[in-house]
Amino acid sequence: MPSRELAQGRGASRTHAVSCAPGTILAMACSTLRVPPWLCVYVVLGFFVSPDLCLSSAAALVDESAASGQCGRDCSRTAAGSFRAAIRQVQLFNPPVLLQLYASREDNKVEKYAEHAAWVVASFGECVHQCGEAKRSRVVECRSLFNNAAVPSSMCSGMIKPSTFEGCDCESVPCRLHKCDSTLVHTGSVVSKDSGNAFLAEQMFSNLGCLPEEPASQEAPAGSGGVFIDDCVSWNGQRSCRSGLPFYDFKSTAMSPDVCFHFCIGKGLDLFGITARGECRCGASAVNQAVWHHQSPREPLVFRDDTMKLGSMEQLCPLRVFRYTGPYEFGSVPFELLDATVQDTAYVDSIVFGQALSAEAEEDMPGSKEDASGETSSVPGHTLAFDMMSDSGTPGWQRPCWPGNCGAGGGPWKKRRRTLIAGLKGRWQEYVVIEYYFDPTLDSARRSAFRKAVAAWSKETCIHFVETAEPAPAPSLQVNAKDADHCYVSNIGYPGDTVWTTVNMGWCDSERYVGNLIHELGHVLGMNHEQKRPDAVQEYHGQGPHLIVHWDHVKEQGWLDQYEPDPNTYVGSQNDGIGDPFIGLAPYDFGSIMHYPAGDHFETIPREGAKLTGNRKSLSEGDILQVLDLYQCKERS
Numbered sequence: 323m324p325s326r327e328l329a330q331g332r333g334a335s336r337t338h339a340v341s342c343a344p345g346t347i348l349a350m351a352c353s354t355l356r357v358p359p360w361l362c363v364y365v366v367l368g369f370f371v372s373p374d375l376c377l378s379s380a381a382a383l384v385d386e387s388a389a390s391g392q393c394g395r396d397c398s399r400t401a402a403g404s405f406r407a408a409i410r411q412v413q414l415f416n417p418p419v420l421l422q423l424y425a426s427r428e429d430n431k432v433e434k435y436a437e438h439a440a441w442v443v444a445s446f447g448e449c450v451h452q453c454g455e456a457k458r459s460r461v462v463e464c465r466s467l468f469n470n471a472a473v474p475s476s477m478c479s480g481m482i483k484p485s486t487f488e489g490c491d492c493e494s495v496p497c498r499l500h501k502c503d504s505t506l507v508h509t510g511s512v513v514s515k516d517s518g519n520a521f522l523a524e525q526m527f528s529n530l531g532c533l534p535e536e537p538a539s540q541e542a543p544a545g546s547g548g549v550f551i552d553d554c555v556s557w558n559g560q561r562s563c564r565s566g567l568p569f570y571d572f573k574s575t576a577m578s579p580d581v582c583f584h585f586c587i588g589k590g591l592d593l594f595g596i597t598a599r600g601e602c603r604c605g606a607s608a609v610n611q612a613v614w615h616h617q618s619p620r621e622p623l624v625f626r627d628d629t630m631k632l633g634s635m636e637q638l639c640p641l642r643v644f645r646y647t648g649p650y651e652f653g654s655v656p657f658e659l660l661d662a663t664v665q666d667t668a669y670v671d672s673i674v675f676g677q678a679l680s681a682e683a684e685e686d687m688p689g690s691k692e693d694a695s696g697e698t699s700s701v702p703g704h705t706l707a708f709d710m711m712s713d714s715g716t717p718g719w720q721r722p723c724w725p726g727n728c729g730a731g732g733g734p735w736k737k738r739r740r741t742l743i744a745g746l747k748g749r750w751q752e753y754v755v756i757e758y759y760f761d762p763t764l765d766s767a768r769r770s771a772f773r774k775a776v777a778a779w780s781k782e783t784c785i786h787f788v789e790t791a792e793p794a795p796a797p798s799l800q801v802n803a804k805d806a807d808h809c810y811v812s813n814i815g816y817p818g819d820t821v822w823t824t825v826n827m828g829w830c831d832s833e834r835y836v837g838n839l840i841h842e843l844g845h846v847l848g849m850n851h852e853q854k855r856p857d858a859v860q861e862y863h864g865q866g867p868h869l870i871v872h873w874d875h876v877k878e879q880g881w882l883d884q885y886e887p888d889p890n891t892y893v894g895s896q897n898d899g900i901g902d903p904f905i906g907l908a909p910y911d912f913g914s915i916m917h918y919p920a921g922d923h924f925e926t927i928p929r930e931g932a933k934l935t936g937n938r939k940s941l942s943e944g945d946i947l948q949v950l951d952l953y954q955c956k957e958r959s
């Protein structure tokens with residue numbers, strides 16, 4: 323923040339006019355800054371002898387005073403660091419201006435935090451249809467980046483403020499009808515229902531400052547896991563692990579703030595830093611609550627800016643730190659900016675919770691299977707010598723799809739209609755309707771994440787998810803978070819005419835897990851894990867294998883059932899008539915949103931396929947074609 327802005331003060335802070343008289347300056351310095359009188363005398367008298375020498379010496383003395391504990395409460399290391407930086411940066415060399423910068427009765431920490439704020443938006447409320455259009459609104463707040471406290475909107479000036487209104491679709495969500503009243507109609511800007519956060523593709527970060535190099539004994543040792551540095555999982559040092567940027571160690575020959583920003587923001591992490599060695603590290607602020615699962619972070623993971631120095635980008639810096647300056651949705655980096663795999667979410671969660679978590683654990687439970695009966699049962703007595711399927715019988719890609727079943731589980735959902743509720747014909751000859759109902763206790767962040775997941779499927783296929791205001795009759799989806807430690811669905815495919823499918827969103831509690839929810843909805847639609855295809859780990863009618871599974875390791879971790887071949891898994895289909903979206907053998911899809919990531923559990927054939935696995939960003943072309951084929955989604959001519 324420019325020194326003139328600091329001098330004016332903000333929020334509830336109030337500054338004091340300071341005269342040029344040395345006595346007045348001395349009194350103000352001692353009463354408002356609570357620094358030792360000898361330091362005040364040194365600054366005031368020394369200035370008139372040699373301004374440049376005085377300023378540099380005062381900066382050193384402030385540091386020494388803070389370190390020795392000679393300052394009062396308000397002259398903490400934080401205040402000293404800010405005072406020191408201001409002394410070096412101020413260009414108007416006169417004591418009144420210099421002292422007025424920090425002559426505030428408010429705590430210096432609050433003033434400092436006020437420099438770094440962000441727009442945070444809440445969930446959109448109910449859809450209201452009024453005067454011929456449907457809209458819904460949300461609360462937009464300005465919050466402190468480092469303590470998540472609400473601050474005046476002026477603190478977020480200069481940042482793009484998200485709209486408080488959005489167009490909505492009464493076809494997909496419950497709508498409340500309002501009598502038209504022109505005095506109540508919103509006339510401001512409205513976010514398009516499909517625009518999302520596309521504008522965030524711009525470079526939206528700023529320089530926070532410079533952190534000094536930490537002593538070797540205080541710094542976590544360099545790990546050996548590539549970008550996945552796991553030293554902070556069990557870090558219990560007195561200082562923050564890796565300077566409070568505990569996630570990742572990304573290296574690039576073309577490292578720059580822009581490269582590091584896109585790497586970290588893609589993982590849902592809003593703080594990032596570049597070391598003098600060119601390493602990119604990532605961290606999370608207090609506003610970014612989704613990373614911490616809406617809990618207080620472990621102390622070793624907290625980014626502390628009390629030792630940070632202000633400075634220009636041109637200055638040599640051991641660790642230059644930056645922040646994301648765009649808006650947050652329910653305390654999360656918007657899903658549209660994310661580009662993380664399920665391995666990334668497992669890695670970040672491992673550090674957050676201080677225990678190693680596998681990618682499989684993000685979406686399933688060890689030693690269990692989801693089946694069409696709606697029950698979750700343990701898998702008895704696995705052995706490595708399980709029976710592989712033979713090539714006898716008809717290849718899976720010769721099965722008929724809708725009204726038959728060419729996929730796993732209970733097959734396609736059955737309720738269909740030829741038009742949308744409003745009578746519009748739309749893109750597809752028929753729409754598959756699946757109703758869902760939110761448990762009343764489900765929070766807004768989870769609801770918003772689930773709506774984005776269903777929108778991903780509805781945008782690309784003839785599947786039409788409809789939210790209901792009251793519990794829908796079976797078959798339908800019941801969405802809750804009763805099992806807080808897992809994220810899963812109770813059935814694969816159609817559950818039966820009298821059965822509800824449960825979508826448990828316990829672990830999937832924010833925008834960071836929209837991709838995981840898209841994956842779970844794939845199960846709802848009848849998709850199995852891609853690695854369970856009959857040609858994944860063995861030859862099947864002349865096709866495959868595509869994976870080399872490390873069975874001993876998989877069994878030891880309790881995930882054997884997630885890699886065993888399932889003959890019912892979709893591999894393609896027969897010719898189902900005019901307009902059939904897909905005919906024949908479907909290529910193995912390493913990039914499917916239903917595929918687990920390569921690593922300790924398996925390798926890919928060819929090896930290049932490993933880079934595509936674990937996708938939780940968006941539906942692959944293969945994912946879309948599979949559902950189009952399963953449900954025979956045929957476009958109107």
